[in-house]
Amino acid sequence: MSSTASPAPAAPYAELQRQLEQLATGAHRPELGEIDRLDTLRIAELMNAEDRSVPEAVAAQLPAIAAAIDGVAARMARGGRLIYAGAGTAGRMGVLDASECPPTFNSAPGQVVGLIAGGASAMVTAVEGAEDSRELAAADLDALGLTGNDTVVGISASGRTPYAVAAVDLARARGALTVGLSCNAGSALAAAAEHGIEVVVGPELLTGSTRLKAGTAQKLVLNMISTITMIRLGKTYGNLMVDVRASNEKLRARCRRIVALATGAEGAVIEDALAATGGEVKNAILVVLGQVDAPTAARLLAEHHGRLRDALLDAA
Structure with missing residues (x-):
């Protein structure tokens, strides 16, 4: 007479299965046993509710x-x-x-x-x-x-x-x-x-x-x-990503916007600062706000390990 009972796991898998069954992430949820029979929207709602936790x-x-x-x-x-x-x-x-x-x-x-x-x-x-x-x-x-x-x-x-x-x-x-x-x-x-x-x-x-x-x-x-x-590590100035490198047109536009947000300067001033500093956002901000030239901006940032706020204090 055949049996429908699940066979006991064979060694060495018995201990591994026991461990997995004790993990919260691996627990079985019988209440979701009919999930494959639900409509797509209901499954999406259930998944979204799970994600909110x-x-x-x-x-x-x-x-x-x-x-x-x-x-x-x-x-x-x-x-x-x-x-x-x-x-x-x-x-x-x-x-x-x-x-x-x-x-x-x-x-x-x-x-x-x-x-x-x-x-x-x-x-x-x-x-x-x-x-x-x-x-x-x-x-x-x-x-x-x-x-x-x-x-x-x-x-x-x-x-x-x-x-x-x-x-x-x-x-x-x-x-x-x-x-x-x-x-x-x-x-x-x-x-x-x-x-x-x-x-x-x-x-x-x-x-x-x-x-x-x-x-x-x-x-x-x-x-x-x-x-x-x-x-x-000083990779930002406030919530601005000032260590971004302009490697394409989108990033070049982003660099100009970041310098504008950090300094409030006019377009021509921003363009001059970026041109003088080789497109380096941190350096350009320091040139504008610290009123220093590009070589001085580079030196100050190097001395302060790239931390723009510290460099600005030194430039004041």
Whole structure:
């Protein structure tokens, strides 16, 4: 007589399944068992309602996020790098955030780095077993020549991904600052890091699909880490992105608008300042507001490590 009961998972998967069943992000929601029979608008409403809970979960971790950012900014001010390490969706979030820093803040190449288990090809194709490899994490960090001034942010929705946990373990052993970003409480990743950030978003709309609320939460936190760190490093003047580099017509127009907003100067004055400084927004603002010439503006900014407010005080 045949049985309809589900067979017990075979070793070595029994323990892994038990662990996954205990994760909030992987919990099954029986009340959504008929979701595939709903009309599209209703599914969209349900998904939108789920997403609204994510900012609240992030808000609960703001003190931990702020403490981590202060640590990151202090290391980067000494020449360190911000390094994200994760697998799958979490790794892609890190690579995305890192790739957006140079065009947004004119950060130096390699100043913000995204590591994804399995390498660049894992951005679009799953690499078998990469997320389970602690050795791969060690090799990726070795290739970067990790130093004590660097920060490694391990990213994992579950908080247990071996690649992310190993990256944090190794970085901490080498004196780098470590941050563990996960979406489950009591995670191994947070425990391994000096700064644990656990944004508990709860069960997903689709069981196990951590590219949803968990992915959104990771994106929001990484936005904060990179953006506020760059603010702390003087990459902005107020809320103006003054470290933007004009590499196309759209950005050239944006540069002129930023100088106008910062100085209130007339068009001809702005054009002259940008021409004299080779299109460098910070330098142009300093030329106008500090009433100095372009070489002096460049010298003052260099002396103050690119911090426009400090350079303006010196020019006064």
